[in-house]
Amino acid sequence: MTFGGETTSEERTLALVAHLLVFIAPVLGPLVIYLIKKDTSRFVAYHALQATVFQLIAWIIGGATCGIGFLLVVLSILAAIKANKGEWEEPYPLIGSIGR
Template sequence: MTEQTNVVIPTSSEERTWAMLAHLSVLINLVTGLLGPVVALVIYLSYKDRSRYVAYHALQSLVLQLVAWVGFGAVTGIMWGIVGALSAILIGLCLIPFACAVTLVPLAVPVYGIVAAIETSQGRDFRYWLIGDWVRSTLEG
């Protein structure tokens, strides 16, 4: 792999394939509920010393999945709890559309993972919004 202006470029198709699989691990969550981050973590641990490109993309995928599934899961649970509690006094009924919108946010994550997988399979660098730069600085530091 070569490095130009803070962008890591893969040198082999194996690196591109493993980076793509790390991003596609988000789809495992649709079937198992929470095993996607485990797959991304295993890929990261396997490649952290062998390929900076694969390690970067696997760690990005891991962080995105933890934020989306665990973070938004907690927010969704809290939101529906508030709706349920306030429904006793009819105010919560007005909040049902907002709770539904919050519930649907994590469903966009697999689409974002597929876009990242396509980009990495073609050898391009991909950064998740707000996560990519943080992960890159973590790996460099």
Template sequence: MENSSILGHDTQPATPPTQDEKTLGLLAHIITFISAFLGPLIIYLVKKDESSFVSEHAKESLNFQITLAIVSIILFISIVGILLLWVIGIIDVVLVVVATIKASEGKLYRYPFALRLIK
């Protein structure tokens, strides 16, 4: 079953995640507040072969953070865009909190917009 909204969409994983998988899944999102894309990258590289749940959350978080970095650079280059950088920060906080909650509930989460560079 899929739940879609302006804040992204979530699905139930094929197999229910363990509590440790949920914790690592939510960590892949929440750690971006202190490490941008480095945290999810490390989690992905360490856990990609061990847990599909953790791998999916880490990839999604990593792709979203890379997308925001690209958008921020483009906005920074344009003079008018510099005034909109605060909007990117708000979007980041709101969607990372939503993703963290979904991971803690044991659901897979897709951000509403993100370049899917890591597949």
């Protein structure tokens, strides 16, 4: 099959599955489809690789932002403890004495 040519129903279904595997087996699912079909269907391989890269980037960004969110929760708890103890020490790093 040439790139941009006709596709079969099976190819379209596998391409669709590669994208929807984000709900069951993100990154690994479309990667497996890519590895199986890369030599027999450029259409399926293209969509499976696109899904793999997109899902990998989403996982990396999600992990990074989740880590930041966790850090914000921890810092807020530490600041709440300082406030409860009556401390005037800056509760958040990098903010300094804003509000004094």
